[in-house]
Amino acid sequence: MTELETKIRAEAERLLTEHVVDVVIAFRQEDAPLHPQPAFFTRAEELESLTYNGLCANNLANYLTRYPQETRIGMVVRGCENRSVNALLVEKQHIRENLVLLGIPCEGILDWRRIVALTGENVLSVEEKDDSVIVHTHENTFELSRVELLHPSCQRCLHPNPISADVLLGEPKPEGDPTLMRLRIEELEKLTPTERNAWFKHEAERCIRCYACREACPMCYCTECFVDHTEPRWTESGVTPAGMQAWHIIRAFHQTGRCTSCGACERACPMDIQMTYLTDKLNLDMADAYQFEVGMDAETQPPFATLTLDDKNRFIAQGKRS
């Protein structure tokens, strides 16, 4: 058990034994060394299986909307999860007083697919040591560089530290480099429209419409998603180019001013489809046009969810056509 795990367990135990919360949402490890699972602890005795390591790939804020607002929840949050919680609080999806956020300054999530690509199958265990990751397989032991194994969204992460945690477990990490996300988007913007369209189609057309991206996203909590709506139907039903492209573009647009660039959508995708380039572009637009960054507090509404009379585009207030 790592020092950090000991700290998380101690906090979780305190929250549960002192009845501060009803449930602690964290991770646990079963047999699979590459896949820790989201876990929901309601009794201190269960905490023995609590795990925390770089392979904990899910955004736990995703589970917040499954609980009634009265439920008092303790949750392990990294930088992105904390901001997702804030974005959900902005949308009145829970009550801040009923949350205890156990903050973890994040070193980034390790991409298990990269590990398998480098070490082959049959991974038996993974150890993290400072800047390296040691992977034991049936046949070999590999020492890999941590940075190279990070999920792309984590490589570009701006805010690894939880910004409104109730308890901070671990030393804060340095903030990320804002140029990294911008550089990637600028690379795409350099392409001609035809090339960009080809890029978009190439990614979207591998989609199998399993909606893992939607289900892994804390902000996709609609009771009925537009693709499931039947009257009227908004998209084609099948895995046709039109249906898949419509899904990808509309999913992204619904995230405008709501996405924290956590990358949970890409990590869940079974077909390795890149999709954060769409939401990252929207996030940059939000920053450039409105100086807005998602989830930096629990009150500020996203620009597209607000209407003020001093809006510089006066067309709605004055009834003019734009």
Added chain:
Amino acid sequence: MTYRLPKKDLDQTLRGWANQAEVFAPQKREGYAQFLPWEAGNELLLDEPHNTRFPPKAFFLPQSETLLTYNRKLSQLEMPALQISPRIIFGIRPCDARAVALLDTVFATQENPDPYWQARREQTILIGVGCNQPATTCFCTSVGSSPFAHAGLDALLIDLGEAYLVERFTERGEALFANLASADANDIEQAGNIQKQAEALLETAFITDNLKDHLDQIFDSSLWGEFAQSCLGCGICTFLCPTCFCFDIVDEAQRDERVRNWDTCMFRVYSLEASGHNPRPTRAERTRQRLMHKFSYWLEHADQFGCTGCGRCVRYCPVGLDIRAMIRKAVATPSEAVHVN
């Protein structure tokens, strides 16, 4: 009889096949193994421990297919011509081939044959390659099969290093491997050892004795709700599953087509009725349905589990839910403790 195919002759063999049929073989694209049309010189992924990411059931039951076109003015329906040209799928794993054989019990029954499935099945030859190195997510031996099983295959190749041992099971398989030298006693012994070694790598994932009856008895257990706590309700496990076959039929009215799409019991809308009632209202009932279908209901119609142990659902579940662990927990749940409401 078993035969010997030197590896250096494989390319020539595939060239010969490509003259008479479209040949598909596992190749890497987008970073993972896929069945793609084979062309001379393509690098094949025949010794990857795991199988292609997308299941080969799609060769027979495409994720989306047009069943009918209609003309509303003339009140006419038309079935598209099912002109499937001959296909050879080379390098399919025994678990995936067995899945196709299992799906024959659904789509190729005497009473209700599915013409779309049948047309594709009749034109397709399955040539397997056994798994010398099963992956940690594999569990075929726990569900009544093996890394060298024959079910669904026309022929099976076993990798002996310099050559393949070839076993032929059907006339179509025999025709594709005519004029091969017989395997000698050494080859046969080596193949036997490889099989034993591979099987030894596969641990017992769960005990299947009496599994169906037990699952039926714990239908009302709270266990399903425990699994559902972390389940995202996405379609990965069922869409990547080689045996899941549920589909939905939709009219794409904008182009006058009636379309069949894969569907999944993991989606909320799967069992949602027009009235608004949903007999499987939460992820708990939906998770239960997935496991019950595979390990209880399949036995009722096919007398086999609807799982071939390919491990895709284990490998790609985004929250690390492992069907093996779920069945182990179900087995460990005492039926007496279940309250029936």
